[in-house]
Amino acid sequence: MDRRIRRTRKMLCDALIRLVMEKPYETITIQEITDEADLNRATFYLHFGSREELLATSLTTYYDDLTQRISAITEDVPIWASTQAIQMVFEHVQDNAALYRVLIGNPGLGMVINQIIDYTAVYTQHGVEQLCDSSKMTVPLPIVMYHFAGSLYATLSWWIQNDMPYTPEEMAVMGKELCLNGTIDLFENSLAENVSLAVSKVN
Amino acid sequence: MDRRIRRTRKMLCDALIRLVMEKPYETITIQEITDEADLNRATFYLHFGSREELLATSLTTYYDDLTQRISAITEDVPIWASTQAIQMVFEHVQDNAALYRVLIGNPGLGMVINQIIDYTAVYTQHGVEQLCDSSKMTVPLPIVMYHFAGSLYATLSWWIQNDMPYTPEEMAVMGKELCLNGTIDLFENSLAENVSLAVSKVN
DNA sequence: AAATTATTCAACAAGTTGTTGATTAAATAT
DNA sequence: ATATTTAATCAACAACTTGTTGAATAATTT
Secondary structure, eight states, X not given: OOHHHHHHHHHHHHHXXXXXXXXXXXXXOHHHHHHHHTOOHHHHHHHOSSHHHHHHHHHHHHHHHHHHHHHHHOSSSOGGGOHHHHHHHHHHHHHTHHHHHHHHHOSSHHHHHHHHHHHHHHHXXXXXXXXXXXXXXXXXXXXXXXXXXXXXXXXXXXXXXXXXXXXXXXXXXXXXXXXXXOSHHHHTTTBOHHHHXXXXXXO | OOHHHHHHHHHHHHHHHHHHTTSOGGGOOHHHHHHXXXXXXXXXXXXXXXXXXHHHHHHHHHHHHHHHHHHHHOSSSOGGGXXXXXXXXXXXXXXXXXXXXXXXXXXXXXXXXXXXXXHHHHHHHHHHHTTBOGGGOSSOHHHHHHHHHHHHHHHHHHHHHTTOOSOHHHHHHHHHHHHHHOSHHHHTTTBOHHHXXXXXXXX
């Protein structure tokens, strides 16, 4: 691949990341991106069709770096059973906090998604706060709430984008099972012996 | 409040919802919204400052309707312990499937969030598929994956937007606890007696 | 019936978008 | 080292979007 292409694309990616940390994504124009990258505006269209395409490309770098590092340490253990792997995700986000804070907190349709999650979490928290003594909990209440809200959002969006292959009732039963009892029960009979062993002894 | 104001705002809300189901949100202009609502473009600016503001207003109606209905049935049980309540959420989304499919699947920054969740879910699924016999699982694998991915995303975003009040290690330990063992353990000592009773007998 | 106020309309400047064809510069291949 | 290929630049284009204006009109409230 022509050295100039690599160079140009990288400059555009870097420029967008820099801009995204400075001002709302929605207000960033192609002109600004190419100005920041010190390239001609027409050059942008030689490589990308839209801001979104550039953003997706820019972010792939980050994700790939993370998943490669996780792959290196998780061998035969599901990621959610490995504190090590989960920890690496949190460290990755911490390392790129400025970027992720913006990506997650920006307006637009992303806002809607986070609104749904926040709405669920806050609504849920409100009800539970009056009922339980949060000082006795081993996991802080907001984390439990967002755990639930995120699970609900993600299973919901999977469900609707896959043409609702189960009834709401079935989804509700499974959702409750996952949230209340966790995943460990699910594997008692389905995981290979060596794996459930690994899950139980990994920490 | 002047009847005209109510009428105009409702027409704008409805128009946006209609348009959002027809074409990508990013491509919808103020002009189109007011055309669809059969109002003058200047009228839009009398009521809303941006498309986002209108969208947020439009959606509040939907959420409020849902939470009101849930509040009516859940009295002293946390929502994630009530299959009834979870079921209502899924039914609500089913009833408005066309809208939610668009809201969740649209490009923009929302895409990024869903990409993160998908990326996590697909990555996780790939690793587990080789290890377990999914036919023996009581909850289908993709649902488990999205449950985990959503939990991770939401706790992560709560964490970063609240200035990372715990270390990555602490977050990882709590995340694993929630995913593997669920929330039921957490309440054994912290919930009022009547509530844990309700949780255990509600279904 | 009078006073208030929401909506309409046309017009505005400023800015964005995506594309064009010709020119210049850099990288690759021979 | 030179020739060939191809990427980047530049200026200019029409079409469109934005947010705002002030005056005219219509609906609502008091």
